[in-house]
Amino acid sequence: xxxxxxxxxxxxxxxxxxxxxxxxxxxxxxxxxxxxxxxxxxxxxxxxxxxxxxxxxxxxxxxxxxxxxxxxxxxxxxxxxxxxxxxxxxxxxxxxxxxxxxxxxxxxxxxxxxxxxxxxxxxxxxxxxxxxxxxxxxxxxxxxxxxxxxxxxxxxxxxxxxxxxxxxxxxxxxxxxxxxxxxxxxxxxxxxxxxxxxxxxxxxxxxxxxxxxxxxxxxxxxxxxxxxxxxxxxxxxxxxxxxxxxxxxxxxxxxxxxxxxxxxxxxxxxxxxxxxxxxxxxxxxxxxxxxxxxxxxxxxxxxxxxxxxxxxxxxxxxxxxxxxxxxxxxxxxxxxxxxxxxxxxxxxxxxxxxxxxxxxxxxxxxxxxxxxxxxxxxxxxxxxxxxxxxxxxxxxxxxxxxxxxxxxxxxxxxxxxxxxxxxxxxxxxxxxxxxxxxxxxxxxxxxxxxxxxxxxxxxxxxxxxxxxxxxxxxxxxxxxxxxxxxxxxxxxxxxxxxxxxxxxxxxxxxxxxxxxxxx
Amino acid sequence: xxxxxxxxxxxxxxxxxxxxxxxxxxxxxxxxxxxxxxxxxxxxxxxxxxxxxxxxxxxxxxxxxxxxxxxxxxxxxxxxxxxxxxxxxxxxxxxxxxxxxxxxxxxxxxxxxxxxxxxxxxxxxxxxxxxxxxxxxxxxxxxxxxxxxxxxxxxxxxxxxxxxxxxxxxxxxxxxxxxxxxxxxxxxxxxxxxxxxxxxxxxxxxxxxxxxxxxxxxxxxxxxxxxxxxxxxxxxxxxxxxxxxxxxxxxxxxxxxxxxxxxxxxxxxxxxxxxxxxxxxxxxxxxxxxxxxxxxxxxxxxxxxxxxxxxxxxxxxxxxxxxxxxxxxxxxxxxxxxxxxxxxxxxxxxxxxxxxxxxxxxxxxxxxxxxxxxxxxxxxxxxxxxxxxxxxxxxxxxxxxxxxxxxxxxxxxxxxxxxxxxxxxx
Numbered sequence: 008x009x010x011x012x013x014x015x016x017x018x019x020x021x022x023x024x025x026x027x028x029x030x031x032x033x034x035x036x037x038x039x040x041x042x043x044x045x046x047x048x049x050x051x052x053x054x055x056x057x058x059x060x061x062x063x064x065x066x067x068x069x070x071x072x073x074x075x076x077x078x079x080x081x082x083x084x085x086x087x088x089x090x091x092x093x094x095x096x097x098x099x100x101x102x103x104x105x106x107x108x109x110x111x112x113x114x115x116x117x118x119x120x121x122x123x124x125x126x127x128x129x130x131x132x133x134x135x136x137x138x139x140x141x142x143x144x145x146x147x148x149x150x151x152x153x154x155x156x157x158x159x160x161x162x163x164x165x166x167x168x169x170x171x172x173x174x175x176x177x178x179x180x181x182x183x184x185x186x187x188x189x190x191x192x193x194x195x196x197x198x199x200x201x202x203x204x205x206x207x208x209x210x211x212x213x214x215x216x217x218x219x220x221x222x223x224x225x226x227x228x229x230x231x232x233x234x235x236x237x238x239x240x241x242x243x244x245x246x247x248x249x250x251x252x253x254x255x256x257x258x259x260x261x262x263x264x265x266x267x268x269x270x271x272x273x274x275x276x277x278x279x280x281x282x283x284x285x286x287x288x289x290x291x292x293x294x295x296x297x298x299x300x301x302x303x304x305x306x307x308x309x310x311x312x313x314x315x316x317x318x319x320x321x322x323x324x325x326x327x328x329x330x331x332x333x334x335x336x337x338x339x340x341x342x343x344x345x346x347x348x349x350x351x352x353x354x355x356x357x358x359x360x361x362x363x364x365x366x367x368x369x370x371x372x373x374x375x376x377x378x379x380x381x382x383x384x385x386x387x388x389x390x391x392x393x394x395x396x397x398x399x400x401x402x403x404x405x406x407x408x409x410x411x412x413x414x415x416x417x418x419x420x421x422x423x424x425x426x427x428x429x430x431x432x433x434x435x436x437x438x439x440x441x442x443x444x445x446x447x448x449x450x451x452x453x454x455x456x457x458x459x460x461x462x463x464x465x466x467x468x469x470x471x472x473x474x475x476x477x478x479x480x481x482x483x484x485x486x487x488x489x490x491x492x493x494x495x496x497x498x499x500x501x502x503x504x505x506x507x508x509x510x511x512x513x514x515x516x517x518x519x520x521x522x523x524x525x526x
Numbered sequence: 527x528x529x530x531x532x533x534x535x536x537x538x539x540x541x542x543x544x545x546x547x548x549x550x551x552x553x554x555x556x557x558x559x560x561x562x563x564x565x566x567x568x569x570x571x572x573x574x575x576x577x578x579x580x581x582x583x584x585x586x587x588x589x590x591x592x593x594x595x596x597x598x599x600x601x602x603x604x605x606x607x608x609x610x611x612x613x614x615x616x617x618x619x620x621x622x623x624x625x626x627x628x629x630x631x632x633x634x635x636x637x638x639x640x641x642x643x644x645x646x647x648x649x650x651x652x653x654x655x656x657x658x659x660x661x662x663x664x665x666x667x668x669x670x671x672x673x674x675x676x677x678x679x680x681x682x683x684x685x686x687x688x689x690x691x692x693x694x695x696x697x698x699x700x701x702x703x704x705x706x707x708x709x710x711x712x713x714x715x716x717x718x719x720x721x722x723x724x725x726x727x728x729x730x731x732x733x734x735x736x737x738x739x740x741x742x743x744x745x746x747x748x749x750x751x752x753x754x755x756x757x758x759x760x761x762x763x764x765x766x767x768x769x770x771x772x773x774x775x776x777x778x779x780x781x782x783x784x785x786x787x788x789x790x791x792x793x794x795x796x797x798x799x800x801x802x803x804x805x806x807x808x809x810x811x812x813x814x815x816x817x818x819x820x821x822x823x824x825x826x827x828x829x830x831x832x833x834x835x836x837x838x839x840x841x842x843x844x845x846x847x848x849x850x851x852x853x854x855x856x857x858x859x860x861x862x863x864x865x866x867x868x869x870x871x872x873x874x875x876x877x878x879x880x881x882x883x884x885x886x887x888x889x890x891x892x893x894x895x896x897x898x899x900x901x902x903x904x905x906x907x908x909x910x911x912x913x914x915x916x917x918x919x920x921x922x923x924x925x926x927x928x929x930x931x932x933x934x935x936x937x938x939x940x941x942x943x944x945x946x947x948x949x950x951x952x
Contacts, residue, residue, distance in 0.1 A: 187705035284874035288855065339588035396820050406939065407711035410681050457682070460646075460780065470701070476692045482882055489881035496877055496889075497853040502846045504877075506568065508890070509847075510780050511881075514570050515646040518882040 018048035050312030092146025092245030234268030255293025262394025415451020538842030542918025566633020570798035573654035573754035628792030647691025726755035899946035
């Protein structure tokens with residue numbers, strides 16, 4: 008295969024970059040070792056920062072967030088819920104920080120309005136009784152899955168080639184240039200060679216490993232953030248603790264649920280990222296002063312993402328810059344190799360723009376970036392992650408033969424078929440994880456116990472899997488769901504887990520079957 | 527409020543509760559049984575006795591009795607250590623004879639575990655097998671050419687999946703998908719009462735046989751999802767065999783499981799005939815030990831509607847799904863008597879990092895510790911009450927999903943608990 012630019016990594020940055028370059032007429036291949044948003048882009052808060060989080064320590068980032076959030080609200084409204092937000096301090100919180108907050112917001116151009124405790128309680132009844140300060144800020148929630156899906160769909164329509172389940176294992180270099188990359192298909196073990204003029208490493212937390220393949224270096228620190236998902240939505244808008252950034256500060260609505268977090272902990276490798284019981288207890292303990300409901304509500308899962316932070320190991324993760332790093336590896340002796348990492352979801356577009364500018368400059372292309380104003384087209388296949396979209400479609404179609412695969416989130420067979428069609432040619436067959444990334448299947452209360460069985464039966468009926476590989480796929484899928492359930496298994500969710508084990512182990516004996524991919 | 531006096535109150539209506547009520551009634555005790563029998567839609571219908579030990583090694587046993595001996599030797603606190611082989615056999619015989627009266631026959635392979643396929647396509651070792659599934663054992667053992675049937679709209683069951691998963695072990699499987707008989711064509715079919723009764727109607731069974739006959743060819747047996755009738759399933763299967771001219775077997779499915787509902791049907795019909803007073807739409811809301819011995823139970827759907835006074839209690843409330851055990855983020859407790867629950871010290875030790883970790887999860891071995899008479903122990907290690915006994919999955923030191931001992935454990939411990947209570951009453 009031949010291309011102008013090989014993009015490594017299918018997260019928010021990689022998919023955003025693919026679209027940006029495609030819009031400038033650059034031919035690209037995007038390869039992703041797992042699936043779209045399989046890393047931090049799919050394991051974050053779904054929070055479109057107004058920037059208010061950064062006003063005290065990093066006014067430039069705050070301003071950047073505010074400007075980018077305005078752009079995204081305009082060009083990608085389908086991915087965003089403009090919920091508004093409240094910043095609230097309770098007794099015992101830093102009063103000076105709370106008092107300075109509105110002034111600092113205004114300095115970065117972020118609209119802010121004082122709200123009385125009564126009004127705050129009217130908006131968010133789950134807030135603690137004793138509030139000492141509350142401000143309304145135009146915060147918003149963003150669906151990162153939809154966002155990346157739309158970006159890559161548009162890029163593919165414009166000619167980008169997407170390769171899922173393909174991992175870069177080697178760069179062929181000559182005369183200080185990468186001439187080709189060897190890609191390994193993670194399922195079949197087959198290798199593909201891609202000849203390319205430029206390589207962009209957008210592998211997020213894995214950027215260090217990818218850079219090392221070319222003999223280049225990046226100083227990355229891996230900071231794990233753990234979040235928990237409530238069984239139902241417990242907030243109207245974004246609720247932020249008004250205090251210097253610390254753990255358990257943010258409650259973000261996400262359609263029918265709310266997501267609470269986060270923690271911050273250094274880990275040695277991005278592959279060791281999973282939420283723990285201690286982190287869950289810690290963030291609930293931290294958050295309960297502002298939101299006592301956190302101690303009573305039901306959770307359906309926890310998850311953890313890795314923030315790739317630029318800097319040196321040791322010291323406080325929260326003190327490290329959340330800034331993006333655009334690295335030209337000419338200094339390392341590789342002239343056509345660029346890395347883009349760090350940063351945050353809210354500024355993904357800007358990261359893509361700056362990277363694409365550098366790529367174009369190196370390729371001698373003068374076309375300007377248009378993603379600042381060009382609306383992100385809404386592709387039908389990307390809508391399956393939207394809460395309540397699937398049931399609405401299903402009801403409208405009124406086809407009794409369109410069987411529901413996921414009863415918690417009401418995902419019908421037609422959605423599954425649509426997703427299978429949309430990835431044809433990009434990978435050698437659908438997996439249950441594909442459905443999880445591209446729809447709400449497996450995200451509800453049963454966490455894949457039943458929909459995993461139904462979707463797998465459907466894959467077999469459609470001849471999409473052969474032999475016993477489907478059982479391995481099911482085990483991998485259930486393990487992925489388990490990783491997030493384990494730290495929150497008490498009450499009703501523990502009952503769910505007991506049921507899952509009675510079925511998958513007690514009856515089916517899947518634990519005695521060979522084969523389970525590491526997750 | 528209406529009050530009933532009895533000798534024994536059985537709390538719980540899963541397999542252990544039903545078995546305890548039966549054993550007690552057969553021993554001439556006046557029995558009242560209270561609890562919602564929701565667990566039966568999760569019961570596959572198979573009677574596991576014991577098949578895996580050590581769990582961590584995933585070692586499976588053909589001889590369940592030898593497996594039990596090894597378990598008792600190596601896990602001395604396992605509930606099986608408190609019963610005898612004779613006791614287990616008597617218990618199973620009494621149970622089977624009751625089920626036979628209800629038209630449910632069970633088979634086993636010379637007192638050993640037999641193998642059959644599940645809806646996932648996996649092979650399961652189990653002890654007692656419903657007659658409706660029995661021909662599947664010989665078919666698998668001899669690799670007979672078979673036809674597997676599934677139905678449009680039955681989402682959890684794919685004949686193709688079973689054939690694909692089994693292709694090395696059992697290559698002679700062909701599959702066919704048919705519309706569900708009756709006016710269901712294409713729509714969602716849910717395993718359960720309605721689909722089982724629909725398929726069993728003579729006209730539907732005949733239509734089904736007509737549709738399958740041309741596809742039988744060399745098949746010696748035809749496998750179906752386990753939905754061939756609710757009542758008189760043995761007769762429905764025999765009918766179908768006659769019409770097809772081939773053996774017919776059912777394949778166990780996940781919930782709602784029709785063979786599980788058949789068991790519930792049998793228990794709720796037969797136990798009252800044995801003199802058991804059942805309250806299967808009720809819970810025990812509170813229990814008060816009486817100063818003079820015995821217990822006073824408040825029973826109702828949502829509020830107290832009934833008082834039951836009993837000399838003794840069999841607590842067979844199950845684990846988390848049955849609310850026999852309840853967990854919050856600080857710990858696991860037993861809600862009715864607040865009995866001490868054996869459990870890992872802290873929550874992070876409840877579950878392992880991998881769902882399918884071969885060692886199983888420590889939380890699954892949490893539960894009540896009991897003396898040799900199956901009486902739960904208090905904090906001092908003594909029986910909490912003279913005449914409170916516990917049976918079934920609420921007991922500690924077992925992991926029934928991994929050891930494959932669910933039914934055996936329920937029935938054997940119910941037998942042990944009832945016997946201990948009856949002996950004490952003499």
